[in-house]
Amino acid sequence: MYNQLAGVLAAPGGAVAAGPTPLGRGLVATQQVTQGATLLSVDWANMLCVTDQPKLGDAFGRRVLGDWQMLHGRLPPLLVRYLVGDEGDWFVRLAAWLLWLRRNAQGPWRLYIDLLPREEEITTLMNYRPEEVGELQSPLLESRAALERSQIAGLHDRLFCTSGGELRALQLAAGLQDTVWAACMVNSRSFSETVEGETVSLMVPCADMANHALAPNASYQFVAPADAFQLQALQDIARGAEACISYGCTHKSNEGLMRDYGFVVPGNLNDRVPFSAGKQGARLLALGGCDDVASQLAARAAGLGAMAQPSISAPRLLEALGLGGEAGGSFDLTAAAAAAMGDSEADAARRRLLATLMSLQPFLRDIPPAGSTASAAAAAAAAAGAAPPLSEAELQRERQSSAALVGQCQQLLAGMPTTVETDEALLAADGGGGERLGARRRQAVATRVEAKRLLRAAEAALQAYAAALR
C-alpha cells in the first residue's frame, strides 16, 4: 500500500519505503544512500497544510490549499472556511481535515487514511481507556491520560460531534473515538515548518512514516526551490537500515513522549527520580525542619541560617560512579550526554545514570562549575590523588542521606504492582509486536518498566556512593 501511495503522492526516485523495523513500522532504505541524498520528496500540493496563525499572514497556506483542491478535488466550502480561518487552532483544523478525508476520501487519500494506524494500534495517552490506564502504574500518567481524554471530549462535543458540534453539517465524527483518532494522528504525525515567514503545520504522506531516534540519520525540511517537503540523509545509510529523524522532542520526558507520541525513550535524560526532601529526608539532612526543596531554598534565600549543607558530596558521587575522571573532578554533563545517544542498552544505562545525577541535584554540594575544577579542596585532593577526607560525623551524615534516598527508590518500586523482571518477561513473551498483549497494554508495560529501570539505576548509584564512602 505504501508503494502505491508513494507512486502517486511522492516524487519518483525515492530511496525509502515503509517496512518493519525494530521500532515498529518505519522507513527503510531501499538502496545504499549517501550522505546528503534526498530520501523522499513530497510536492506541496500533496500534503495537508494549514497556517498556524492566519492573522499574521497566510498567503502560503492559501496557495497550497488551492493547489491541493485543484489536484485532489474541491472540499466543502464550510471545511475550507474553517481550514483558512482562525477560529480553531492549527491542531483542530488539521484534525477536521483528516476526519473529513476519513469519511469521504477516494484514490490516494483513501490509501493514506488506510495506512494510518487504527484505533487499537494507537498508544498515545489520550487513547487509553479509563479501565486501561492502571497498566501504566503511574498516578501521574493516569491523571494526565484522564485530563487529555476529558479535553478531547470537550472538543468533540463542541466541534466535531455529528449531532451537536459546530461543524456537524460536515458529519466529521460519529463518536468520541473518531475525534480521539484524529487528534492522535495530528499529535503524533504532523510536522511544523516556517515557509516564506509563515509557520505552517503539515501532514505529509509517506514522510510521516519516519520514526524518531535520539541520533537521527535523516532530517526533514521544506525545500522552497523544489516546492517540496523532503527527507534527507544526514549520513550514509545502508540498504535495509531504518531512516530515522528527530521529532524535535529532545526536551521531553517519557511522560511527554507518551502524551504526544505514545512511546518512551529507554534512558530518557529528561526523566527524574521524584526524590523528596520530605520529613524523613529533612530530618536526616538536619535542614531545619523544612519539608521540601522549594521551601528549603526559600528559607535559604530568606537568610535562615539553619539551611545547612546539601547531603551528597558531588565530587565523591562522581568519583563513586566513575564519572569524575578528570583532574579536580570536573565533569561535563553535556558532553557525557552527547556521548551516550546511541541505541545500545549500554548507552541507555549511561543515560539513566546521568538522569539519576540530575535527579540528585537538589541534594548535591560542592558542585564543580561546568568545565572547571571542583572545589579548591577537591582540586587539591585530586592533585594529591585522593578526595578530601571527611570527618566521622560527615561520613555518618552522607551514609544516612544516601540510605534515605535509597529507601525512597525502594519505596517507589515496592508501590508498583509488578517488578522489572515480571514486566520484562511479559514483553519477551509478547514477541515484539503486541500480538498477545495488544498495542496499548504492551506500551504500558514498556513505559512502566522504563520508570522502574531508572529507579533501579538510582538505587544502585546511591548504594555505590555509600559503599565508596570512607
Ligand SMILES: C[S@@+](CC[C@H](N)C(=O)[O-])C[C@H]1O[C@@H](n2cnc3c(N)ncnc32)[C@H](O)[C@@H]1O
Ligand atoms: C510519525 S509516526 C511514525 C510511523 C509509525 N511508526 C507508523 O507505523 O505509522 C509516529 C509514531 O511512530 C511510533 N514511533 C516513532 N518513533 C518511535 C520510537 N523511537 N520508538 C517507538 N515508537 C516510535 C510511535 O507510535 C509514534 O506515535
